[in-house]
Amino acid sequence: MNVEQKVPTKLYVLGLLLGGIQGNMLFAFYNIVTENQTALAVGFSSAICAGIGIIVADMLIQSILRGNLKVGLYRILFVVGYVIIMSLLPGVDIWGHIGGLFSGFLITMSFISCWDKEEIRKVTIFSRVIFVLYTILLFSIFMT
Numbered sequence: 581m582n583v584e585q586k587v588p589t590k591l592y593v594l595g596l597l598l599g600g601i602q603g604n605m606l607f608a609f610y611n612i613v614t615e616n617q618t619a620l621a622v623g624f625s626s627a628i629c630a631g632i633g634i635i636v637a638d639m640l641i642q643s644i645l646r647g648n649l650k651v652g653l654y655r656i657l658f659v660v661g662y663v664i665i666m667s668l669l670p671g672v673d674i675w676g677h678i679g680g681l682f683s684g685f686l687i688t689m690s691f692i693s694c695w696d697k698e699e700i701r702k703v704t705i706f707s708r709v710i711f712v713l714y715t716i717l718l719f720s721i722f723m724t
Contacts, residue, residue: 587688
């Protein structure tokens with residue numbers, strides 16, 4: 581069974597759209613802070629990384645539900661490490677990719693409906709708080 585079948589369609593689309601937007605906002609935030617006026621954000625790659633963030637959230641939930649958290653964390657580290665290594669290629673923006681990955685993960689963890697396990701319920705509430713704070717931080721660049 582693939583992620584699109586496990587994660588509700590509306591949540592998947594929301595994760596891709598908001599993850600792509602927030603990934604590009606983190607890219608803009610970084611370039612404003614470093615005063616880089618020549619950087620461009622082009623393409624759908626931050627939204628693709630948000631999709632990978634959705635997959636990472638699903639991997640975490642499945643490893644908690646199955647009771648083998650150690651194996652799940654190794655898989656997550658491999659996926660995140662791969663995204664970061666590929667983002668370090670010349671001409672590729674790492675901040676948009678990290679922002680998309682982080683946003684997709686947080687959106688999925690915030691709105692997933694697995695309330696039967698206490699561990700997932702605590703992670704979901706924590707993710708909602710972090711998601712709101714992260715969104716406020718990203719929108720703060722437009723207030724200055």
